[in-house]
Amino acid sequence: MQQELIDRTESGTNYDDLAEEILRLRELQEQTVMDDAAKAAHRERIQKLLHFINSQPRTITEFDEALVKKLLESVKVCEFFLEFRFKSGVTISIEK
Numbered sequence: 039m040q041q042e043l044i045d046r047t048e049s050g051t052n053y054d055d056l057a058e059e060i061l062r063l064r065e066l067q068e069q070t071v072m073d074d075a076a077k078a079a080h081r082e083r084i085q086k087l088l089h090f091i092n093s094q095p096r097t098i099t100e101f102d103e104a105l106v107k108k109l110l111e112s113v114k115v116c117e118f119f120l121e122f123r124f125k126s127g128v129t130i131s132i133e134k
Contacts, residue, residue: 039063084126 039060046053090108098105114121122130 080127087124087126 039056043053043056043060045051046056087109094105109124111123111125114123118134120132120134122132124130
Protein backbone atom coordinates (compact mmCIF):
# COMPACT_ATOMS: atom_id res chain seq x y z
CA MET A 39 0.00 0.00 0.00
CA GLN A 40 2.85 2.36 0.78
CA GLN A 41 4.38 1.71 -2.64
CA GLU A 42 1.02 2.37 -4.29
CA LEU A 43 0.77 5.61 -2.31
CA ILE A 44 4.21 6.65 -3.62
CA ASP A 45 3.21 5.70 -7.16
CA ARG A 46 -0.01 7.71 -6.97
CA THR A 47 1.81 10.69 -5.50
CA GLU A 48 4.41 10.64 -8.28
CA SER A 49 1.76 10.31 -10.99
CA GLY A 50 -0.46 13.03 -9.51
CA THR A 51 -3.34 10.60 -8.99
CA ASN A 52 -5.69 11.14 -6.06
CA TYR A 53 -4.45 9.12 -3.11
CA ASP A 54 -6.77 10.27 -0.29
CA ASP A 55 -8.56 6.90 -0.04
CA LEU A 56 -5.27 5.02 0.13
CA ALA A 57 -3.80 7.38 2.73
CA GLU A 58 -6.92 6.98 4.88
CA GLU A 59 -6.70 3.18 4.63
CA ILE A 60 -3.03 3.22 5.64
CA LEU A 61 -3.85 5.41 8.65
CA ARG A 62 -6.76 3.12 9.60
CA LEU A 63 -4.50 0.06 9.45
CA ARG A 64 -1.82 1.78 11.55
CA GLU A 65 -4.41 2.70 14.18
CA LEU A 66 -5.69 -0.89 14.15
CA GLN A 67 -2.15 -2.19 14.60
CA GLU A 68 -1.52 0.22 17.50
CA GLN A 69 -4.79 -0.86 19.15
CA THR A 70 -3.83 -4.52 18.78
CA VAL A 71 -0.47 -3.87 20.43
CA MET A 72 -2.19 -2.03 23.30
CA ASP A 73 -4.75 -4.86 23.66
CA ASP A 74 -1.94 -7.43 23.80
CA ALA A 75 -0.15 -5.40 26.48
CA ALA A 76 -3.35 -5.11 28.52
CA LYS A 77 -3.94 -8.86 28.24
CA ALA A 78 -0.38 -9.57 29.34
CA ALA A 79 -0.74 -7.24 32.34
CA HIS A 80 -4.05 -8.92 33.23
CA ARG A 81 -2.46 -12.37 33.03
CA GLU A 82 0.42 -11.19 35.22
CA ARG A 83 -2.00 -9.88 37.90
CA ILE A 84 -3.86 -13.19 37.86
CA GLN A 85 -0.59 -15.14 38.17
CA LYS A 86 0.49 -13.01 41.15
CA LEU A 87 -2.86 -13.58 42.84
CA LEU A 88 -2.70 -17.31 42.17
CA HIS A 89 0.79 -17.43 43.64
CA PHE A 90 -0.41 -15.54 46.70
CA ILE A 91 -3.45 -17.80 47.12
CA ASN A 92 -1.34 -20.94 46.75
CA SER A 93 1.08 -19.69 49.39
CA GLN A 94 -1.72 -19.34 51.97
CA PRO A 95 -2.69 -22.08 54.42
CA ARG A 96 -5.16 -24.46 52.81
CA THR A 97 -7.75 -24.18 55.56
CA ILE A 98 -9.06 -20.74 56.42
CA THR A 99 -11.14 -20.93 59.56
CA GLU A 100 -11.63 -17.25 60.31
CA PHE A 101 -11.88 -13.91 58.54
CA ASP A 102 -8.48 -12.76 57.26
CA GLU A 103 -8.46 -9.02 56.64
CA ALA A 104 -5.00 -9.10 55.02
CA LEU A 105 -6.20 -11.72 52.54
CA VAL A 106 -9.29 -9.70 51.68
CA LYS A 107 -7.22 -6.54 51.13
CA LYS A 108 -4.79 -8.46 48.94
CA LEU A 109 -7.50 -10.01 46.74
CA LEU A 110 -10.39 -7.53 46.58
CA GLU A 111 -10.39 -4.15 44.93
CA SER A 112 -13.94 -3.27 45.99
CA VAL A 113 -17.25 -4.58 47.26
CA LYS A 114 -20.43 -2.93 46.04
CA VAL A 115 -23.51 -3.44 48.20
CA CYS A 116 -26.78 -3.00 46.31
CA GLU A 117 -30.37 -3.66 47.29
CA PHE A 118 -30.60 -7.04 45.56
CA PHE A 119 -27.00 -8.14 45.10
CA LEU A 120 -23.40 -7.83 46.21
CA GLU A 121 -20.67 -7.20 43.65
CA PHE A 122 -17.09 -8.24 44.36
CA ARG A 123 -14.38 -6.77 42.12
CA PHE A 124 -11.08 -8.58 42.46
CA LYS A 125 -7.74 -6.92 41.76
CA SER A 126 -7.33 -9.29 38.84
CA GLY A 127 -10.21 -7.49 37.13
CA VAL A 128 -12.73 -10.30 37.65
CA THR A 129 -16.15 -9.24 38.96
CA ILE A 130 -18.58 -11.58 40.69
CA SER A 131 -22.17 -10.69 41.61
CA ILE A 132 -24.09 -12.59 44.25
CA GLU A 133 -27.82 -12.16 44.76
CA LYS A 134 -28.93 -11.42 48.32
